[in-house]
Amino acid sequence: MDSATRSDLLKLFKSKLNRAMRFYLETCTRCGVCTEACHVHASMGQTRYTAAYRHELVRRIYKKYFKTRGRVWPSVGEARALDDMSLQELHDAAYSCTGCRRCVVYCPFGIDTQMIMSIAKLLLVGAGTEPEMLTLLADTSIEKGKSLELYKDLFLQGIEKLEGEVVKKWHAEAGASVIPVDVQGADLLYVALAGAHSIIPAAAVFNAAGENWTLSFFEAVNFGAFVGDPTRTRLILDRIINEAKRLQVKEVCICECGTAFRVMKQLSGTQPFNVSSITEVQARYLREKRIAVDPDRISEPVTYHDPCQLARNGGVIDEARYILKRLAADFRDMTADPQYNWCCGGGGGLVALGEETLDFRMKSAQVKVDQVKATGAAILATACENCHTQLRNLNDHYKMNVEVRFLSSMVADALVPAG
Numbered sequence: 001m002d003s004a005t006r007s008d009l010l011k012l013f014k015s016k017l018n019r020a021m022r023f024y025l026e027t028c029t030r031c032g033v034c035t036e037a038c039h040v041h042a043s044m045g046q047t048r049y050t051a052a053y054r055h056e057l058v059r060r061i062y063k064k065y066f067k068t069r070g071r072v073w074p075s076v077g078e079a080r081a082l083d084d085m086s087l088q089e090l091h092d093a094a095y096s097c098t099g100c101r102r103c104v105v106y107c108p109f110g111i112d113t114q115m116i117m118s119i120a121k122l123l124l125v126g127a128g129t130e131p132e133m134l135t136l137l138a139d140t141s142i143e144k145g146k147s148l149e150l151y152k153d154l155f156l157q158g159i160e161k162l163e164g165e166v167v168k169k170w171h172a173e174a175g176a177s178v179i180p181v182d183v184q185g186a187d188l189l190y191v192a193l194a195g196a197h198s199i200i201p202a203a204a205v206f207n208a209a210g211e212n213w214t215l216s217f218f219e220a221v222n223f224g225a226f227v228g229d230p231t232r233t234r235l236i237l238d239r240i241i242n243e244a245k246r247l248q249v250k251e252v253c254i255c256e257c258g259t260a261f262r263v264m265k266q267l268s269g270t271q272p273f274n275v276s277s278i279t280e281v282q283a284r285y286l287r288e289k290r291i292a293v294d295p296d297r298i299s300e301p302v303t304y305h306d307p308c309q310l311a312r313n314g315g316v317i318d319e320a321r322y323i324l325k326r327l328a329a330d331f332r333d334m335t336a337d338p339q340y341n342w343c344c345g346g347g348g349g350l351v352a353l354g355e356e357t358l359d360f361r362m363k364s365a366q367v368k369v370d371q372v373k374a375t376g377a378a379i380l381a382t383a384c385e386n387c388h389t390q391l392r393n394l395n396d397h398y399k400m401n402v403e404v405r406f407l408s409s410m411v412a413d414a415l416v417p418a419g
């Protein structure tokens with residue numbers, strides 16, 4: 001690594017050093033409480049998979065360049081130079097961490113591994129050594145947003161086909177309002193993922209609730225956040241914020257994508273609209289009796305996997321249980337306290353990297369598999385696309401014999417006339 005590159009990377013490092021980050025980097029007492037908290041370490045062993053080890057890789061570079069003792073006396077200050085080898089170690093640490101923040105719940109100081117790993121990911125982006133696929137996906141998403149007019153007609157044609165499916169399955173009245181798009185003054189803007197599975201069940205529930213809603217032109221997923229690039233994250237996020245402002249909606253509802261929800265909730269700032277997840281909205285409809293579900297529709301035992309970005313990191317925990325207790329006679333929680341629920345092992349961009357990470361994802365999620373099996377459930381529900389893919393992979397790999405389902409589609413399938 002030449003000195004100009006190092007200097008540029010250290011500027012990126014410095015840009016992350018706010019008060020909270022300095023606290024995280026200066027506080028660890030190496031007590032080891034977080035060791036067993038990480039699903040990767042709990043499943044695979046190896047010190048390099050503990051939260052504290054991951055922190056230490058970043059902390060030593062911090063000491064070398066941003067602390068006097070590390071600069072003057074590196075061997076005593078446990079400082080480490082930023083070079084190609086340390087960059088490779090940061091890559092291994094950042095892309096074996098799903099950012100689930102289970103370790104944060106255990107740490108007495110709340111040291112945030114996800115935040116510390118965001119430094120590692122930013123340095124990798126700066127050096128051009130991040131997983132190329134994630135940047136490619138982020139750029140494709142940004143380009144699509146720039147030339148919306150090119151995609152608009154195709155998008156609307158696709159929506160027309162989906163409307164037919166909603167009409168057929170839920171006997172909705174055919175017409176322009178089955179999946180409304182670009183409705184000025186709608187109350188709720190729904191931001192979906194690409195694919196019928198993210199749009200059709202949601203549409204059925206919105207319509208059953210009599211919601212004044214409209215579908216976003218943009219996809220919810222934020223690959224900028226997966227790759228840890230603040231600029232790309234912002235560009236992808238701002239498209240949705242601008243659309244919500246243009247349409248003057250009161251609420252932006254994010255589909256079953258934990259990262260998209262967390263990013264929108266935490267980074268959108270003060271806006272003239274509220275941000276909610278579809279799980280929260282569907283629980284609200286049930287509470288307000290705007291929709292009703294058949295309580296006898298599901299007779300098999302059901303359990304629920306908390307998506308980390310939605311639950312531990314987004315605060316949406318009780319809503320899924322509220323829904324499931326009305327949908328299934330035999331709901332079995334897999335954990336006494338959902339704050340401590342195990343990660344599925346697919347977050348942080350690992351699922352988006354597909355086959356490349358499959359072996360690691362399977363090995364690092366053994367504790368999740370054991371947890372699911374212990375419930376004896378036949379249906380494993382979740383509310384995140386990423387988790388859904390990972391859980392299906394685990395189901396195939398470990399022969400868990402469960403049916404992995406999206407919570408929103410379970411609600412849609414159980415709809416009965418309200419009142």
Ligand code: SF4
Pocket residue numbers: 037038039040049050051054096097098099100101102103104113114343
């Ligand atoms: S954030 Fe999750 S994956 Fe990363 S070190 Fe902590 S527990 Fe492990």
Ligand code: SF4
Pocket residue numbers: 027028029030031032033034035051052106107108109110111
């Ligand atoms: S629990 Fe917190 S203080 Fe203890 S080793 Fe882990 S990060 Fe450091």
